[in-house]
Amino acid sequence: MSANSDFTLAIEDLTVSFDGFKAVDSLNLYIDKNELHVVIGPNGAGKTTVLDLICGKTKATSGSIKFLNKELTDLSEHDIVRAGVGRKFQTPSIYENLTVMENLEVSYPKGRSVLGALMFKRSEQVMAKINEIAKEIMLEDELDTEAGLLSHGQKQWLEIGMLLIQNPQLLMLDEPVAGMSVKEREQTAELLNKISSGRSVLVIEHDMEFVEQIAHKVTVLHQGKILAMGDMASVQSDPKVVEVYLGH
Numbered sequence: 001m002s003a004n005s006d007f008t009l010a011i012e013d014l015t016v017s018f019d020g021f022k023a024v025d026s027l028n029l030y031i032d033k034n035e036l037h038v039v040i041g042p043n044g045a046g047k048t049t050v051l052d053l054i055c056g057k058t059k060a061t062s063g064s065i066k067f068l069n070k071e072l073t074d075l076s077e078h079d080i081v082r083a084g085v086g087r088k089f090q091t092p093s094i095y096e097n098l099t100v101m102e103n104l105e106v107s108y109p110k111g112r113s114v115l116g117a118l119m120f121k122r123s124e125q126v127m128a129k130i131n132e133i134a135k136e137i138m139l140e141d142e143l144d145t146e147a148g149l150l151s152h153g154q155k156q157w158l159e160i161g162m163l164l165i166q167n168p169q170l171l172m173l174d175e176p177v178a179g180m181s182v183k184e185r186e187q188t189a190e191l192l193n194k195i196s197s198g199r200s201v202l203v204i205e206h207d208m209e210f211v212e213q214i215a216h217k218v219t220v221l222h223q224g225k226i227l228a229m230g231d232m233a234s235v236q237s238d239p240k241v242v243e244v245y246l247g248h
């Protein structure tokens with residue numbers, strides 16, 4: 001690969017060893033703008049570790065992670081967020097005793113300086129953005145509801161909204177539909193399809209029915225390495241994938 005590429009995310013030869021054990025082993029992974037990419041694979045395959053490496057929570061042993069042509073492996077977690085990478089963990093980290101509106105408001109980027117933060121007011125511009133995001137995450141009728149009173153699925157959507165309001169160019173989600181009802185899963189599939197437009201989305205998921213609904217491309221990880229990569233149909237019919245993952 002040349003130094004510069006059109007990919008939003010270009011991971012090359014990425015390895016992390018924990019006491020000699022390679023949880024991620026010479027991984028190459030490329031994600032385009034507008035692409036919703038799903039990583040699947042058995043327990044312990046290294047899926048979460050890949051997200052940890054991208055967001056800087058875990059430091060790579062070797063290899064490169066380029067996001068919009070910027071090398072991330074040397075940056076702090078904070079700087080990676082500032083560069084435009086958002087990550088949603090499995091447990092929502094919303095403020096239960098604040099309303100939906102307040103949760104979105106505190107997540108609105110306030111400018112980088114102390115002065116910027118002091119000058120910050122609930123301006124019309126901020127309100128317009130909050131309303132736009134609330135609609136997108138299907139919570140426009142819940143703006144004044146305390147977040148603690150939302151359903152499990154709505155809490156997950158609110159957290160997605162809190163990331164969206166920061167306009168990340170790469171959004172990473174770890175098992176976004178775990179614990180959701182069938183209806184909520186369908187709505188989340190629609191939501192993820194919508195939000196992949198204009199950015200890149202990287203999802204870890206075990207629920208194959210859901211993967212089928214959302215994935216543009218699927219990477220199957222096994223023992224830290226790529227077992228298969230392609231569209232859902234090709235991956236599903238790959239005998240290696242059936243043997244180590246789907247057949248179980």
Ligand SMILES: Nc1ncnc2c1ncn2[C@@H]1O[C@H](COP(=O)(O)OP(=O)(O)OP(=O)(O)O)[C@@H](O)[C@H]1O
Pocket residue numbers: 018023041042043044045046047048049050
């Ligand atoms: N900080 C760490 N120190 C030591 N070993 C680790 C660390 N983080 C992950 N591992 C190991 O790396 C391997 C990959 O773990 P990881 O959580 O990435 O798998 P996963 O594919 O996300 O699995 P699951 O589907 O169960 O969440 C596991 O064997 C795990 O025990």
